[in-house]
Amino acid sequence: MNDLLFTVALGLYGCATLAYFAFLVKTSPLLGKTAHWIIIAGFLTHCAAVGARYLAAGYPPVTNLHEALSFFSLAIVGLFIYFEMRYKLHILGSFVIPVALVMMIAALGFPSRIGELNPALQSRWLAAHTIFAFAGYAAFTVSFGTAIMYLIQQRFLKQKKFGDLYRKLPALDLLDDISYRCLTYGFPLLTVAIMTGAIWAETAWGTYWSWDPKETWSLITWFVYAALLHGRLTTGWRGKKAAILSIIGFCMLLFTFLGVNLFLPSLHGYNSPDRVGK
Amino acid sequence: MNIIVVGLSHKTASVDIREKVAFAPTRMDRPLQAVVGLEEITEAVIVSTCNRVEIYAVTRDIAGGMARIKRFLADYHNLSLDYLDPHLYGLHGEEAIRHVFRVASSLDSMIVGEPQILGQIKTAYGYAAEFKSSGIILNRFLHKAFSVAKRVRTETRIASSAVSVAFAAVELARKIFGDLSDKTVMLIGAGEMCELAAKHFLNNGVRGVMVTNRTFERAERLADELEGRAIRFDDIFAYLHQADIILSSTGAPHTIIGRKDVEEVVRRRKMKPMFFIDIAVPRDIDPRVNDVENVYLYTVDDLQEVVASNLQQRGEEAKKAEAIVEQEIGQFSLWLASLGITPTIVALRNRFDEVRRAELEKSVANWKDLTPDGRKRLEALTNAIMNKLLHPPTSLLKKSGQGGRTDLYVDALHSLFELQVGMEEEDDDEG
Numbered sequence: 001m002n003d004l005l006f007t008v009a010l011g012l013y014g015c016a017t018l019a020y021f022a023f024l025v026k027t028s029p030l031l032g033k034t035a036h037w038i039i040i041a042g043f044l045t046h047c048a049a050v051g052a053r054y055l056a057a058g059y060p061p062v063t064n065l066h067e068a069l070s071f072f073s074l075a076i077v078g079l080f081i082y083f084e085m086r087y088k089l090h091i092l093g094s095f096v097i098p099v100a101l102v103m104m105i106a107a108l109g110f111p112s113r114i115g116e117l118n119p120a121l122q123s124r125w126l127a128a129h130t131i132f133a134f135a136g137y138a139a140f141t142v143s144f145g146t147a148i149m150y151l152i153q154q155r156f157l158k159q160k161k162f163g164d165l166y167r168k169l170p171a172l173d174l175l176d177d178i179s180y181r182c183l184t185y186g187f188p189l190l191t192v193a194i195m196t197g198a199i200w201a202e203t204a205w206g207t208y209w210s211w212d213p214k215e216t217w218s219l220i221t222w223f224v225y226a227a228l229l230h231g232r233l234t235t236g237w238r239g240k241k242a243a244i245l246s247i248i249g250f251c252m253l254l255f256t257f258l259g260v261n262l263f264l265p266s267l268h269g270y271n272s273p274d275r276v277g278k
Numbered sequence: 279m280n281i282i283v284v285g286l287s288h289k290t291a292s293v294d295i296r297e298k299v300a301f302a303p304t305r306m307d308r309p310l311q312a313v314v315g316l317e318e319i320t321e322a323v324i325v326s327t328c329n330r331v332e333i334y335a336v337t338r339d340i341a342g343g344m345a346r347i348k349r350f351l352a353d354y355h356n357l358s359l360d361y362l363d364p365h366l367y368g369l370h371g372e373e374a375i376r377h378v379f380r381v382a383s384s385l386d387s388m389i390v391g392e393p394q395i396l397g398q399i400k401t402a403y404g405y406a407a408e409f410k411s412s413g414i415i416l417n418r419f420l421h422k423a424f425s426v427a428k429r430v431r432t433e434t435r436i437a438s439s440a441v442s443v444a445f446a447a448v449e450l451a452r453k454i455f456g457d458l459s460d461k462t463v464m465l466i467g468a469g470e471m472c473e474l475a476a477k478h479f480l481n482n483g484v485r486g487v488m489v490t491n492r493t494f495e496r497a498e499r500l501a502d503e504l505e506g507r508a509i510r511f512d513d514i515f516a517y518l519h520q521a522d523i524i525l526s527s528t529g530a531p532h533t534i535i536g537r538k539d540v541e542e543v544v545r546r547r548k549m550k551p552m553f554f555i556d557i558a559v560p561r562d563i564d565p566r567v568n569d570v571e572n573v574y575l576y577t578v579d580d581l582q583e584v585v586a587s588n589l590q591q592r593g594e595e596a597k598k599a600e601a602i603v604e605q606e607i608g609q610f611s612l613w614l615a616s617l618g619i620t621p622t623i624v625a626l627r628n629r630f631d632e633v634r635r636a637e638l639e640k641s642v643a644n645w646k647d648l649t650p651d652g653r654k655r656l657e658a659l660t661n662a663i664m665n666k667l668l669h670p671p672t673s674l675l676k677k678s679g680q681g682g683r684t685d686l687y688v689d690a691l692h693s694l695f696e697l698q699v700g701m702e703e704e705d706d707d708e709g
């Protein structure tokens with residue numbers, strides 16, 4: 001059941017991506033609204049998929065790479081919908097939804113069988129830690145999207161190229177503002193995620209911090225965003241600089257989330273018997 | 279009943295001719311009543327703006343009506359018809375409808391998409407209504423024109439981008455800053471374009487203006503006019519960081535603001551964006567200032583390019599607008615035709631006959647012992663009743679010929695007997 005719902009959600013996200021790309025080319029209010037409703041339908045289906053999986057598995061579906069990518073995608077879409085409605089900014093979808101779609105497609109590439117939960121993961125901290133992490137990631141993803149839009153629009157304004165895309169992209173100020181907002185949502189969430197992770201590590205493995213690659217890279221990511229936040233608050237890191245840092249932070253984030261698991265050995269492996277250590 | 283349009287516009291006459299033919303808005307009663315008083319003219323509206331003078335009229339005699347209105351225009355303004363005639367155009371039928379729809383939708387204006395013309399036509403219509411020179415046909419016609427204009431404005435983006443340099447500056451500022459209400463403008467130097475741009479910014483809600491000039495008195499005067507602050511020229515760099523938008527137009531032979539200056543100022547502003555507009559020739563601001571992070575430098579040439587690009591976009595939107603106008607012409611023409619006496623009589627007769635036949639069939643259906651002869655009699659009876667009823671209104675219409683009264687009767691018949699798919703009443707043409 002949850003597989004079916006997952007597939008439907010994936011299909012809807014695909015349609016939404018097409019709709020948002022079409023919106024990029026031909027900005028008609030109808031197209032924007034259509035894309036909006038498709039993505040909402042996709043989101044609800046996806047929620048149902050995750051819920052169904054939870055019921056079937058008996059534990060929060062955030063344990064293996066398939067579930068993690070799926071949940072990440074869900075968080076991105078959810079947060080995007082909030083921003084789209086709040087700022088009436090359909091065009092944001094053209095830059096953010098593709099990321100969600102890619103995550104979903106990637107999720108397909110990993111085994112989705114609901115297995116026995118590895119005893120090391122059986123903890124109340126599982127839900128807390130992962131949900132905070134993904135919520136934070138989602139905020140940083142939206143920030144990444146607006147950062148890209150910002151750099152594009154800024155380029156147009158600097159080089160004085162006034163084409164269709166220039167007209168469709170919103171004011172620089174708005175993009176910078178959204179990026180900032182996302183930062184203020186994401187940073188505390190990431191902080192809590194790291195903290196709950198540390199506490200959980202203590203209860204599961206006896207030590208708060210062991211410089212495991214996952215932990216190290218999440219700390220690096222945290223530092224990038226901390227620097228960005230500090231810069232924004234004190235020395236006026238705004239506009240171009242902030243946008244570039246958002247993008248760098250997002251790359252760190254991706255590596256923390258996926259790169260570590262795919263390329264480096266880690267205690268923090270997802271739910272497969274040989275990869276979750278101790 | 280025909281709608282005719284007679285007049286001239288910026289497309290056919292230069293401004294010195296146009297101003298000779300203009301009608302003063304304070305005394306519209308005289309000309310309006312004069313036109314309606316002309317032979318065979320039953321309704322009239324006069325539109326007189328700085329770019330066009332047009333008379334819309336309803337007449338039975340197209341050629342005669344047009345000639346009489348042309349003569350009226352010449353005589354009323356004490357001009358010779360020979361002098362005026364080469365500049366006048368006369369339109370009727372579909373062309374007339376198309377023209378007025380296009381004019382109202384700003385497609386015939388000097389700057390396509392300009393917003394004033396619609397208001398001007400509405401005012402003209404107001405006068406005609408006040409002095410009772412318009413009747414049912416022009417009323418419907420102009421209401422329709424207003425709703426077509428509204429459709430064009432909402433369904434195309436013909437009016438949505440800046441086509442003057444000053445507006446383009448404001449538009450760019452919005453793309454950079456979003457909200458302008460907490461932004462400050464600094465005016466360096468003076469000059470018509472500078473001041474115009476400053477006024478545009480004020481109209482668009484900027485918080486305030488600082489004015490500086492080599493001659494402090496000039497700065498003070500301008501600051502007064504714009505309700506801003508005057509700054510001594512030597513103090514520019516002490517205050518520059520407070521400005522978000524800078525308009526510069528001094529007579530200096532060299533640049534007065536350099537790249538290093540701006541880098542410092544922006545740092546002082548904690549990297550908040552700055553928008554420089556350099557109107558001066560030779561330039562006041564070093565072009566490399568555009569390379570400073572979060573700073574945007576535009577010259578008048580750049581702004582003109584924005585305008586050109588917007589105009590091009592308007593051109594494309596104008597095509598959409600023309601398509602909308604064409605759609606609406608068809609609909610309106612149909613309605614106008616249905617106002618003809620013959621179509622009305624035919625339609626009325628058909629409606630009565632529909633009822634007659636329906637009732638007859640209903641009756642006959644359950645009439646078991648009705649003979650063919652009886653049936654014929656019933657037919658004859660019902661026809662006779664119908665014809666008797668129809669005779670007075672029909673002959674009255676045919677006799678009264680064309681005229682305001684007849685149009686009223688025709689329209690009433692259409693409404694009372696739901697004769698035809700005409701036009702839905704549009705009361706959403708305001709605004």
